[in-house]
Amino acid sequence: MNRTTLMFAAALAVGAPAGGPIVVAQSFTPKPPTAADWAALARLPDFNGVWEIGLGGGGGRAGAPPPAAGGAATGAGRAGAGAGAGRGRGGGAAAGPALTPDYAAKRKALQDAAREDNETANCLPQGMPGIMGQPYPMEFLLTPGQVTIVIEAYQQVRHIYTDGRPLPADPDPKFHGSSVGRWEGDTLVVETIGFSPLTQLAPNTPHSGKMRIAERFRLADPDTMTIETTITDPEALTAPFVSSRTLRRHRDWTLAEYICEENNRNSVDQNGKAGINLAVPGGSPKK
Amino acid sequence: MTHKLKATVRSALATVGLVAGFAAAASAHHSFAPFDMGTQKVIAGTVKAVEWTNPHIWVWLDVPNEQGGVDAWGFEGMSPNFLGRRGWTRTSIKPGDKIAVTYRPLRDGKKGGMFVSTKAPDGRLLSMQGGQNPEP
Numbered sequence: 002m003n004r005t006t007l008m009f010a011a012a013l014a015v016g017a018p019a020g021g022p023i024v025v026a027q028s029f030t031p032k033p034p035t036a037a038d039w040a041a042l043a044r045l046p047d048f049n050g051v052w053e054i055g056l057g058g059g060g061g062r063a064g065a066p067p068p069a070a071g072g073a074a075t076g077a078g079r080a081g082a083g084a085g086a087g088r089g090r091g092g093g094a095a096a097g098p099a100l101t102p103d104y105a106a107k108r109k110a111l112q113d114a115a116r117e118d119n120e121t122a123n124c125l126p127q128g129m130p131g132i133m134g135q136p137y138p139m140e141f142l143l144t145p146g147q148v149t150i151v152i153e154a155y156q157q158v159r160h161i162y163t164d165g166r167p168l169p170a171d172p173d174p175k176f177h178g179s180s181v182g183r184w185e186g187d188t189l190v191v192e193t194i195g196f197s198p199l200t201q202l203a204p205n206t207p208h209s210g211k212m213r214i215a216e217r218f219r220l221a222d223p224d225t226m227t228i229e230t231t232i233t234d235p236e237a238l239t240a241p242f243v244s245s246r247t248l249r250r251h252r253d254w255t256l257a258e259y260i261c262e263e264n265n266r267n268s269v270d271q272n273g274k275a276g277i278n279l280a281v282p283g284g285s286p287k288k
Numbered sequence: 289m290t291h292k293l294k295a296t297v298r299s300a301l302a303t304v305g306l307v308a309g310f311a312a313a314a315s316a317h318h319s320f321a322p323f324d325m326g327t328q329k330v331i332a333g334t335v336k337a338v339e340w341t342n343p344h345i346w347v348w349l350d351v352p353n354e355q356g357g358v359d360a361w362g363f364e365g366m367s368p369n370f371l372g373r374r375g376w377t378r379t380s381i382k383p384g385d386k387i388a389v390t391y392r393p394l395r396d397g398k399k400g401g402m403f404v405s406t407k408a409p410d411g412r413l414l415s416m417q418g419g420q421n422p423e424p
Contacts, residue, residue: 117321135316137369153369154316257369264341266364267318275321279400281348281360282337
């Protein structure tokens with residue numbers, strides 16, 4: 002434990018209420034990057050840039066066939082009429098998640114509720130794992146000790162620490178969880194824990210507080226990335242739920258702004274009823 | 289139905305094979321519950337406004353009604369981000385343009401729907417699958 006950490010621990014101890022829990026400072030202390038750390042990035046696989054799951058598009062490719070439907074690997078509940086429409090973009094799982102009886106019942110209850118839409122209609126982002134399957138690009142940024150994924154959909158960001166720190170012991174639940182990564186040869190291996198209960202393991206499928214997501218990112222060729230995602234959850238799953246997707250790099254793209262609240266005319270109410278706001282811009286015309 | 293309208297309908301039908309991809313992209317934000325996805329209609333009018341905004345563009349059309357006035361119809365499209373990478377710009381359709389919009393109607397019968405395609409004033413097909421494509 003170096004000096005900074007000790008001071009941090011001391012500050013916490015002083016601030017703790019009498020008789021309260023003893024706070025143990027995390028033993029990991031990030032180091033400032035050196036010139037060698039920056040230079041070492043050049044030896045890593047070239048992940049930098051803008052990637053999108055296989056949708057077609059980009060100028061003349063508008064006529065490309067749609068991606069084959071896969072499993073329900075695109076995450077956060079796509080309820081109601083949209084349920085069958087958006088699965089397995091750019092890949093997917095061969096089969097859906099193998100659920101424990103408890104969680105199969107939870108899923109059935111959600112399916113039976115037949116909500117017409119989910120909270121994304123109100124601009125709430127999917128969180129993990131669904132946010133990684135959106136039909137919008139993502140930008141990967143490699144800096145010393147960190148891989149950052151900027152996700153255009155809902156203007157989200159994931160921080161993956163590759164500086165050797167451990168996963169937090171008791172993280173607050175978050176939409177994207179807490180992630181650490183390491184390089185195994187040319188593969189970036191990411192472990193993520195600590196997900197908000199507002200995210201879903203798969204459509205209509207909740208997860209427990211013990212869900213873990215392991216992702217393996219690698220380049221299949223210079224402009225093709227594959228991501229293999231393995232979800233484990235001892236309370237929800239009887240077997241790991243594995244899916245994969247393929248991303249294409251678009252060297253000539255930049256990420257665009259995505260402020261969902263800018264002009265969101267869609268909505269879903271607490272009963273799951275979908276709505277549309279048809280207020281005419283500038284007011285209604287004279288009848 | 290005018291020749292122009294028939295051509296628009298034909299173009300729309302030619303894109304049916306792409307609907308699955310379109311559906312995948314469109315469903316990122318919301319479901320299709322409000323729309324009758326099995327029906328396509330065509331309506332002609334004058335563009336009143338184009339909202340080139342996230343999470344969806346909206347094209348507003350002034351459509352003549354039987355009382356001699358006009359009704360405003362609203363059509364939801366994809367996002368400017370999605371369309372901007374596929375040949376559209378915020379001026380692909382402009383206020384004042386006279387266009388016929390192919391759309392999937394709202395189930396509740398209100399004046400609007402999901403934008404499928406239109407033919408731009410210069411004759412190119414503007415579809416939600418992307419692209420300002422030549423007439424197929």
